[in-house]
Amino acid sequence: MTDVVATNQTIIVVGGGISGMTAALEATETGKQVILLEKRPYLGGRVSQLYKYFPKMCHPTCGQEINQRRIKMNQNLTVLTQAEVANISGNTGDYTVSVTLTPRYVNNHCTACGECAKAATTEFDDEFNYNMGKRKGVYLPNAMAFPQHYVIDQRLIGTAEADAAKAACKYGAIDLDQQVETLDLKAGAVIFATGWKPYDANKIQPYGYDRFANVITNVEFERLMDPHGPTGGKLLRPSDGKEAKNVAFIQCAGSRDKNHLAHCSRICCMASLKQTNYVQEKFGDDGKSTIYYIDMRAIDRFDDFYQKVQDNPNVSFIKSKVAKVEEDKASGNPVLHGVDTEGYKRYANQHDLVVLATGMEPSVDFKGFPVKIMVNDEGFIEQDDSNGGIFAAGVASDALDVNRAVQHATAAALRAVQVVNQVAGA
Template sequence: MVRETGLTSSAFVEILLAYKGGKRMAYKSILVVGGGISGLTAAVEASEAGSEVYLVEEKSYLGGRVAQMNQYFPKLCPPNCGLEINFRRIKQNPRIKFFTLSEIESIEGEEGDFTVTVTAKPRYVNQNCTACGKCTEVCPAERSNEFNYGMDKTKAIYRAHAFAFPMKYVLDREACLGAECGKCVSVCEYGAIELDMEPKSFKLNVGSIVWATGWEPYDATKISYYGYGRHQNVLTNVMLERMAAHNGPTGGKIVRPSDGKEVKTIAFVQCAGSRDENHLAYCSGICCMASLKQATYVLKQAPDAKVSMFYIDVRAMGKYEDFYNNVKDKINLIKGKVGEISEDAETKDLIVQVENQETGEIMRERVDMVVLATGMVPSTAGSKVPAGIVYDEDGFIASETGKPGIYGAGSVKKPLDVASSAKDATAAALKALQSTVRR
């Protein structure tokens, strides 16, 4: 958030006034694509500086991956506080219009005059929804819960998560039994459910665009020697984050998926696919800190648990070094790249094989659970901006996008933590405002 950087929205205006010789300026609208922390920051700051902002998000809620976190590092505070501040700023600001379940189909034009086509998918739930939950109580169909990375299920009509914004239900038509069921329709006393909703397309005219679509976790099934997808008790770091959350699939209890037992021994495997020319050649920078943070989750629940972290080297730079120093003596740090993870078929225990680089010993560590620290992949590696944008070799948007008036923000440009993403989004908002000044 801008208030964390020391630059307020009023400061934006002063900078831009100076930029234009002290004259009060009018702006064309700005489009922000992506409703995670970067998109939210860019939207609220640009709007509070005086611009009309359109915010487009493909999911049914705003908040992005921050909404899926249990705690921030290094303060170990919950993310809902920061998100709620941004949501309140959106609700109180008539200059922001946001569209969920929406995607960008095309971008035409140039800086100062873009025409953007947006397609909105049907929610099948209208503005009358009060989030009372009666529809869910009677719904007989279930679906895999992607918010919890498939570790539990929701009903076909559901609220994305406990703090979802907007606080409205959404219907998964692929899981729904259709009109022949209709139980949710009959029980809703507000007439909020419309099973015949259709997709809609509309156009927006804007002066500039901030592309803040974030990142995806690297697909751990591609790292076959770690057994993710075959061994039940091999999880990824994002999955453990949800498991540790009170509104997660286990109510905050860190347990083995195979039998629900409390975890007493756990191994964090760093650089799972990262810094590897066969997978991700780069370091995501935040994975070490995320694993150290998650080690505190385990130790809080089971103070006598044995926590091991296998690493190439630990990245905990600047202000994060104090956090590293506080945690390192509470866990076993082993310098070595894990070569293979196998499973005891009878007990479902996992055997982690690694060469300890400091002693030369070949270790075979038996643990209850393994957590793979997978890296951050930019969303643009798989879904490109529908415009002439320049990317680097890993699919991140280049700092100079090659298209005046379109600016990347946050982890779609490079791997970033939450605070750094917000700062980068602040800079992108300022550039977008400069692009939209009506001369």
């Protein structure tokens, strides 16, 4: 049984991405007792799947390393992975949060020595790489994974392979009898840092994501750049493994669109501008990028980054929402059809690869949530006194870039600290 101490001065943070880790750390480093819940078997969230951040072109894992070290060193912070909130009851300063823990089948005896994985053979789609590659059924989710413990895929349970993995472990770390557990945790305040998921590109019929191999999403493009990713860090297109030297970026793929997401996802313009740098990084002057956009939203000092990309002769900008994508059968090249609205110029442009700048959708549907909280039409949590001691942090509140999400999460930590300080003072 998982043993966790929680009181009505505890802060529970739901979601272990960059916002959740930030909210949890800022609160705990101020002396608060915090429990961080994460659905996945590891922390880091969506940003751990990015190659670089705009506008500095630095690596998300760098900040993640620091945050994970902060977590390891802090006695007041408890991390529970594979944990989801099943129910919340109570009021500000006195909540009970029911948490469902799904089994990892590996306990904390695990030393990450990797012997168990050697005993496994069956491969599954690798979620960390947006299913673009395979991983074993006994696996360490990624090189930065924290907790640094292996995971056994639930689908292997009951097979000889699972038994073989168990036999390979010298440390008694594999426990195939683990069951789903439910914990009732007390909390004074709860922070939802549940983040986002990429909008389902299959729903954008004219762009052919479901039909053409060389139409991918912006998050998938990130994985191609990662040295640990499915292509080992090479920019190869899926259909034939050819180098993708001429890349099209389609903005607002699902965002600012009544048929899809009504809101602007804010980050996608900057993400595509950043990704043109990837094309350059790999191919120099042979790498060409074209951004098809409605408005370039490189807000505040990010505009300097936009101007730098504009100065790059290998990057073109076309003010146009692409009408449809077809495929040139012979070459496998996607062909983009539409109209450059600046002066009405029709185009039918071939590219090696199309990257859909898919938007951010809140990952949790709060409308069917156990407690009533204010949610706007777009599905984001609104700050409201009627939410009591329940707060949003990061993208659970709106489409935000990393910097703003962290800022917002730090503010959310303060809201939670205010509640537990009042509980302590009462």
